[in-house]
Amino acid sequence: MSKVTSKYDIHIQGLENKRYTYEFEGGNEFFEFFEQDIITSGHFKANVVIDKNSALLQLFFDIEGIIEMTCDRCLEPFEEPVHLKEKYIYKFGDRHEEITDEIEMIPQNTATINIAQHIYDFIGVSLPMKKLHPRFRNEEEDEDDKFIYSTEEGDLEEEKEETIDPRWAALLSLKNPKDGQN
Numbered sequence: 662m663s664k665v666t667s668k669y670d671i672h673i674q675g676l677e678n679k680r681y682t683y684e685f686e687g688g689n690e691f692f693e694f695f696e697q698d699i700i701t702s703g704h705f706k707a708n709v710v711i712d713k714n715s716a717l718l719q720l721f722f723d724i725e726g727i728i729e730m731t732c733d734r735c736l737e738p739f740e741e742p743v744h745l746k747e748k749y750i751y752k753f754g755d756r757h758e759e760i761t762d763e764i765e766m767i768p769q770n771t772a773t774i775n776i777a778q779h780i781y782d783f784i785g786v787s788l789p790m791k792k793l794h795p796r797f798r799n800e801e802e803d804e805d806d807k808f809i810y811s812t813e814e815g816d817l818e819e820e821k822e823e824t825i826d827p828r829w830a831a832l833l834s835l836k837n838p839k840d841g842q843n
Contacts (some may be wrong), residue, residue, distance in 0.1 A: 664792050665691060665694040665777075666691055666694060666775060666777040666778075667775075668684070668685065668687075668777075669713065669775050669776050669777035669780065670687055670773050670774070670775050670782045671709075671749075671773065671774050671775075671776060672685060672772060672773050672827070673711075673718060673771065673772070673773065673774055674771070674772040674773070676711075676713050677713070678713050678714045678715060679712075679713065680710060680711065680712050680713075681710070681711045681713065681837070682707065682708065682709070682710050682711075683708075683709045683710075683711070684707070684708055684709075684710065685706070685776075686704070686705065686706050687704065687705050687707075687709070687716075687780070688703070688704040689701075689702045689703070689704075691705075691777070691781075692781070694777075699785045699788070700728055700781070700784060700785055701729070701821075702728075702729040703727055703728035703729050703740075704726050704727060704729075704783075705724055705725065705726025705727075705743070705780070705784065706724070706725055706726060707723070707724045707725075708722075708723040709721070709722055709723075709776060710723075715746060715753075716753060716788070717750055717751060717752045717760055718751040718755060718774070719748065719749075720748065720749045720750070720751070720752075720776065720779075721746070721747075721748055721810040722745070722746065722747040722748070722749070722776075723746050724743065724744070724745050724747070724780060724781060724783060724784060725744045726742075726745065727730075727740045727742055727743070727810055728740070728741045728743055728784065728788060729741075730788070730792045730838060731792065732793060732797070733791060733792045733793065734779070734793060734794065734797055735794055735797070736818070737794055739794045741788060741792075742791070743784055743787050743788070744786070745783060746785045749762065749763055749764075749765070749776075749778075749779055750764045750765070751761060751764075751765055751766075751767050752764060752765070752766045752767070752775060753767065753768075753769045753771075754766040754767070754768065754813065755769070756766065756768060770794060778818075783792070794842050812833070823827070833835060
């Protein structure tokens, strides 16, 4: 365990069955530790509430911060605000096993959990896939609006009637006979 991530250790051995609140902060050193290109710099504050009972630990994360990103379009750096709430569960069992993305089994005698990876993952998943500088975001929305088509049934029916080939019109009258015609 590194000096950087050991700040995110929570000693759980001997905790009573009740609610506990922890506060954590991190900056560039935290993000650099993970040696990934997703997030390289920024800062955050995390409020973590642990609800402990005899069977499990429920962790409720409330993370707020600013992540420095590079725009995919202009390659200029910009700051992306993040504010997210997530939940993670540690179930007590006889071995260590990741059950799902949100549930992990840990041995009953586990003394300490480290939440650094969880914080990093939650922040990473909350970031937009398309990294656009804020000045381009309105343009992007406007471009998307250009491609909105009316889906009202009346409009679609009119278009269908206009595009019907006259050679097929006789067949359509057989398919949809008018009142009294068979």
